[in-house]
Amino acid sequence: MAAPVITSQTYGKANYQPGELMTLTVNHTDVDRKIVSTTTSVTDSTGATGVGAPTTVVIDGAASVTPVSTPAVTWTLVAATLNQSVFTAPAP
Amino acid sequence: MLFSTTTTVTDAGGHSTSATVTCTVGPDLPTDAEIATWGQTTTTVTSNTTYSSTTGQVVNGVHFDGARVSFTGTDITLNDCLITGDTSGSPLVSVTNANARRIVLNRCVLRPKTPGNRNAIQGQNFILNDCLIEETTDGVSVAKSGYTSAQINWPTGVELHRVVIRRLARWTGAAPGDVHPTDQVTHNDGLVQAGGSGTVLDRVIIDARPALQYAHVLLQSAAGVVYTKAQAYALADTAARISVPIGSQPGGWPYVAPWTSNGTGKWSTGEMSGPDFSAIMILSSQGPSTMFDVRDCQFGGGENCINGGGNPWVTGAHLGTWVRNRFDRSQANQGSGGNDTNTARFSGNWAGHITFPTLGTDANTYIDGATMTGVQF
Numbered sequence: 001m002a003a004p005v006i007t008s009q010t011y012g013k014a015n016y017q018p019g020e021l022m023t024l025t026v027n028h029t030d031v032d033r034k035i036v037s038t039t040t041s042v043t044d045s046t047g048a049t050g051v052g053a054p055t056t057v058v059i060d061g062a063a064s065v066t067p068v069s070t071p072a073v074t075w076t077l078v079a080a081t082l083n084q085s086v087f088t089a090p091a092p
Numbered sequence: 093m094l095f096s097t098t099t100t101v102t103d104a105g106g107h108s109t110s111a112t113v114t115c116t117v118g119p120d121l122p123t124d125a126e127i128a129t130w131g132q133t134t135t136t137v138t139s140n141t142t143y144s145s146t147t148g149q150v151v152n153g154v155h156f157d158g159a160r161v162s163f164t165g166t167d168i169t170l171n172d173c174l175i176t177g178d179t180s181g182s183p184l185v186s187v188t189n190a191n192a193r194r195i196v197l198n199r200c201v202l203r204p205k206t207p208g209n210r211n212a213i214q215g216q217n218f219i220l221n222d223c224l225i226e227e228t229t230d231g232v233s234v235a236k237s238g239y240t241s242a243q244i245n246w247p248t249g250v251e252l253h254r255v256v257i258r259r260l261a262r263w264t265g266a267a268p269g270d271v272h273p274t275d276q277v278t279h280n281d282g283l284v285q286a287g288g289s290g291t292v293l294d295r296v297i298i299d300a301r302p303a304l305q306y307a308h309v310l311l312q313s314a315a316g317v318v319y320t321k322a323q324a325y326a327l328a329d330t331a332a333r334i335s336v337p338i339g340s341q342p343g344g345w346p347y348v349a350p351w352t353s354n355g356t357g358k359w360s361t362g363e364m365s366g367p368d369f370s371a372i373m374i375l376s377s378q379g380p381s382t383m384f385d386v387r388d389c390q391f392g393g394g395e396n397c398i399n400g401g402g403n404p405w406v407t408g409a410h411l412g413t414w415v416r417n418r419f420d421r422s423q424a425n426q427g428s429g430g431n432d433t434n435t436a437r438f439s440g441n442w443a444g445h446i447t448f449p450t451l452g453t454d455a456n457t458y459i460d461g462a463t464m465t466g467v468q469f
Contacts, residue, residue: 003107009099011113015120016095019453024113028101063106067099075097091117092095 004030007083016091024075024087026065033082093117119295119388119416122254127224131174131201140178143168158205162186166193173197176205184228187215188237193249196221203227207307209263209271209278216288217249224256227303229278231257234285236378244379248285251292257282259303260369264347276348279368281399282391287378293386298371300393301422302364308346309364310336329360354424366395366424374400374438384412390459391435392420400438411438411446415454419464427466436467443469 005028012023039054065085067075075087095117102108133155141156143149144165151168156175160182177184184202187195195218202212202225212225214233225231234250236243260280265271271278282298285291302309304324311327312318312334319327327333333353338346351364371391374381381403391397397419400411425434436456438446449455450464457464 003109004101004103006099006101006109006111009097009111009113011097011115013115015116015118017119018117022095022115024097024099026099026101030103032103032105063104064102065099066102067097069095069097071093071095092093 002030002032004028018091020091022073022089022091024067024089026067026085026087027083028065028085029083119390119418120254121295121297121388121390122222122256126222127256130172130199130222130224132172132199133174160184160186162189163192163195164189165191168194169196169198170200171198173200175200175202177202177208177210179206179208181208181210183211183214183233185213185218187213187218188235189215190237193217195219197223199223201225204261207261209261212257216246219251219253220255221253222255223252226257226259227261227306229261229263230281230284231260231298232283233281234283234288234291236286236288239287239378241379244287245382246288246379248288248291250290251294252283252296253292253294254296255293256297258297258299258301259306260300261307262302262309262350262369264308264345264350266344266347270347275368277350277368279373281369281373282371282394284370284373284375285381286375287381289381289383291381291384293372293384293389295387296389298389298391298393300365300369300371300391300397301359302351302369308341308350310341310346312336327359329358331359332357333359333364352424354426356426360420360422362393362422362424362426364424365393365422368395369424370394370396370399372398372400374398374403376403380404380406380409382409382411384414386412386414387416389417390419391417393422395424396434396437397423398436398438400442402439404439405441405445409445411442411448413447414456415447415449417456418459419456420459434466434468435464438469440468 008027010025016022036057037054040052041049043049071092073089075089078088079086096114098112100108100110134153136155136157138157140160142162146166148167151170153172160177175184198221200223209229211230211233212228234248263271263278265276268274282300305321311324354362371394419435423434427434
């Protein structure tokens with residue numbers, strides 16, 4: 001199994017004033033990640049088939065995205081998808 | 093301040109990876125690496141040049157090699173120019189003509205080719221963005237050519253954004269009048285304003301300490317060996333600063349002591365910052381100086397860092413807004429010690445007529461964050 005990859009990591013801008021809300025966007029992926037989608041169908045004796053809604057399972061998805069800063073700040077996760085995590089924190 | 097974040101991403105299998113990204117927090121001041129990119133020239137001009145266009149002329153990448161620049165037109169922009177002046181006493185850049193308006197210098201460097209007692213830029217109605225000024229007597233001289241008392245409260249039209257002024261050239265004279273009307277040393281100011289209203293300083297760095305191994309400041313070791321420039325600037329904070337002897341150099345300079353020790357023995361506490369240096373000298377020889385807008389700057393050195401003693405309050409005047417500026421402790425006049433380092437001394441009667449907080453989010457502070465004390469309004 002391979003480690004995940006951080007494809008990009010950016011602040012909202014290059015310079016902040018103390019106390020200003022900073023934004024950190026982390027884009028990441030994992031080559032081992034597999035998304036398994038299962039759709040169940042049921043067929044009766046007449047041949048009629050009913051198809052259920054697909055269900056999706058993510059295997060080996062990112063378990064955590066953790067930013068640590070110097071000087072220390074408390075980052076808050078404000079948005080997340082499989083490949084992107086967005087944090088905010090007040091500038092020190 | 094550099095702000096660094098390392099993010100670690102870990103998958104469900106316990107595999108992880110990390111990456112680091114940096115930004116800055118605080119005033120967006122110019123850095124040495126950035127300064128080194130200013131004044132990248134592509135052509136050379138060797139004669140004094142006057143620009144008179146009124147149609148938005150733009151000049152790019154010119155090295156004015158041993159040449160001055162002046163303006164008699166409007167809406168003229170110089171980008172990435174290196175202006176070194178001639179051998180006269182005139183400023184490297186003059187914006188003194190009454191017709192000169194909206195003169196803009198972007199990413200320009202003003203540094204003399206031939207050392208001499210002259211200022212970098214003088215006049216009104218000019219805007220400097222991302223510019224370096226060094227090794228001149230004064231940096232920026234705000235003055236109105238032909239001023240009359242009928243023009244009191246004249247708008248200076250001067251704005252400095254992310255400008256660095258440092259390494260002021262200290263000259264000595266055999267007699268008063270040689271290098272200063274009444275003194276035997278130059279009086280060096282990062283910015284000096286004769287009067288007028290509305291000057292803007294935004295993220296400006298002024299270090300009002302002398303250039304080393306330049307003009308009449310020449311340091312030597314205790315054994316009498318003259319340092320190179322690199323060695324002089326690399327001296328430890330507490331290292332002895334010893335001038336070459338008076339009269340020892342060709343022609344007899346230095347004619348008098350180029351600086352006066354303040355007894356601290358440290359570069360960082362003003363050992364070489366006096367006499368007669370200032371980061372900002374505020375005068376009223378052309379009417380009161382008023383309505384400054386000074387924010388997010390960094391000031392250091394000087395006998396007094398801000399010296400407004402020559403600009404007394406007059407009825408109805410306001411000295412403007414000074415916020416989030418930071419000061420070092422390298423003033424020659426250390427006052428009573430501690431925080432009272434004569435960093436900001438106005439004329440003593442501006443209280444209530446200036447916005448200069450020392451507490452709160454817009455406070456002016458020392459660089460280490462300490463609260464300023466001893467501000468003389």
